[in-house]
Amino acid sequence: MQNFVFQCATKIIFGRNTENQIGNEVKNYSRKVLLHYGAGSIKRSGLYDKVIKSLQEADIEIFELGGVLANPRLSMVREGISQCHENGIDFILAVGGGSVIDSAKAIAVGVPYDGDVWDFFIRKSTPVRALPLGVILTIPATGSEASKSAVITNEDGWYKRSIGYDLLRPAFAIMNPEFSVTLPPYQTAVGAVDIMSHVMERYFTNVTNVELTDRLCEATLKTVLRNTPLVMQDPEDYNARAEIMWAGTIAHNDLLSTGRIGDFGSHKIEHELSGIYDVAHGVGLAVIFPAWMKYIYKNNVDRFVQFAVRVFDLEIDFEASENTALEGINKLEEFFKSLDLPTHLSELHITDERFEEMASKCTEKGPVGFFTKLYKEDVLNILELAR
Numbered sequence: 001m002q003n004f005v006f007q008c009a010t011k012i013i014f015g016r017n018t019e020n021q022i023g024n025e026v027k028n029y030s031r032k033v034l035l036h037y038g039a040g041s042i043k044r045s046g047l048y049d050k051v052i053k054s055l056q057e058a059d060i061e062i063f064e065l066g067g068v069l070a071n072p073r074l075s076m077v078r079e080g081i082s083q084c085h086e087n088g089i090d091f092i093l094a095v096g097g098g099s100v101i102d103s104a105k106a107i108a109v110g111v112p113y114d115g116d117v118w119d120f121f122i123r124k125s126t127p128v129r130a131l132p133l134g135v136i137l138t139i140p141a142t143g144s145e146a147s148k149s150a151v152i153t154n155e156d157g158w159y160k161r162s163i164g165y166d167l168l169r170p171a172f173a174i175m176n177p178e179f180s181v182t183l184p185p186y187q188t189a190v191g192a193v194d195i196m197s198h199v200m201e202r203y204f205t206n207v208t209n210v211e212l213t214d215r216l217c218e219a220t221l222k223t224v225l226r227n228t229p230l231v232m233q234d235p236e237d238y239n240a241r242a243e244i245m246w247a248g249t250i251a252h253n254d255l256l257s258t259g260r261i262g263d264f265g266s267h268k269i270e271h272e273l274s275g276i277y278d279v280a281h282g283v284g285l286a287v288i289f290p291a292w293m294k295y296i297y298k299n300n301v302d303r304f305v306q307f308a309v310r311v312f313d314l315e316i317d318f319e320a321s322e323n324t325a326l327e328g329i330n331k332l333e334e335f336f337k338s339l340d341l342p343t344h345l346s347e348l349h350i351t352d353e354r355f356e357e358m359a360s361k362c363t364e365k366g367p368v369g370f371f372t373k374l375y376k377e378d379v380l381n382i383l384e385l386a387r
């Protein structure tokens, strides 16, 4: 196990009716907030009205910026920063999914900065301050509610880039699984894939003696594998929704990274895909992750065998353990298919036309991934396998 520092400062407020605490929570930080949200799901579900009521009861002045797109854009981040400057806003409240939260994080870090916020995403500058940020989560998927990262797409060149700093972790996250019952099956499924991918990015490590985190990863994966079909069958199953929502946070708040080095090559490749083609992040992962696994499993067959045995309960083929490793990968792909998700680019009508561009962009700052370092040629091969 490697040395580590783990600090996840986000206060989690979890369960039924917790959204009604929003006014009191925000009051601890500010009397003037920017309420940031997406295209309208929070209005349809009634969450918006509840949030406004609670904030008003707490005497909080509300400024609004709605309309965040899935795969959030830099132009809206800049709009949010200007709105905060013009009105002296010093707290951001994100109500929605990963896209809304990431847009809010970028605003939070951009407001106290004199330059252009994109500087952080191209490593031209390092943030030293951020406005405090609160979250009400409506879709379990990215883990952004407690993660240190934000992912933004710059429309100029369609670069989708991420930053990761502890100061980006939200001060608090309110998570009521009841608000995820309105998710269409498709969004539920892509969320599950993202959660599993966050765990698997950490699981596939070459660091040894990481038994506790291995077991925690396996438990999280098994929980998602068991509960996702339950909510696909019965979207109103509160207990299953709750398991998935909590798994989503645990998957990406870095507890599962302690003492080990994760990979994240698949995420880097996927970000090129959703940056250019605007597909949902989880769909991109359902395509890229199995292809990545097929490409690199030979570099550490034992780890893939452990995955197959412990996560999918497969028997080891002692004479040809590679077969067990491959069977585990197939089981994962079958699971994604059972959620009605594509696992190949052709199903998304994506051809090889821009493979070269994606592979170049992905590796322009050097190889990606730690479990296996991927160079441009490797990324091209993985895209080819995903075809």
Ligand code: NZQ
Binding pocket: 037, 038, 039, 040, 041, 042, 045, 068, 069, 070, 071, 072, 096, 097, 098, 099, 100, 102, 138, 139, 140, 141, 142, 143, 144, 147, 148, 149, 150, 151, 179, 180, 181, 182, 183, 184, 187, 191, 194, 252, 267, 274, 281, 282
């Ligand atoms: O915009 P609205 O109307 O709210 O609709 C959203 C959106 O269309 C809808 N939705 C959300 N909650 C709902 C709902 N519909 C019905 N009922 C609800 N309760 O779902 C759609 C997708 O929302 P979005 O926020 O885009 O999804 P997600 O949470 O998957 O976020 C994806 C973004 O996060 C990034 C991804 O790359 C992508 O840009 N990621 C962020 C990470 C982080 N910050 O730590 C890590 C991830 O790996 C990921 O890269």
Ligand code: ZN
Binding pocket: 142, 194, 197, 198, 267, 281
């Ligand atoms: Zn992800």
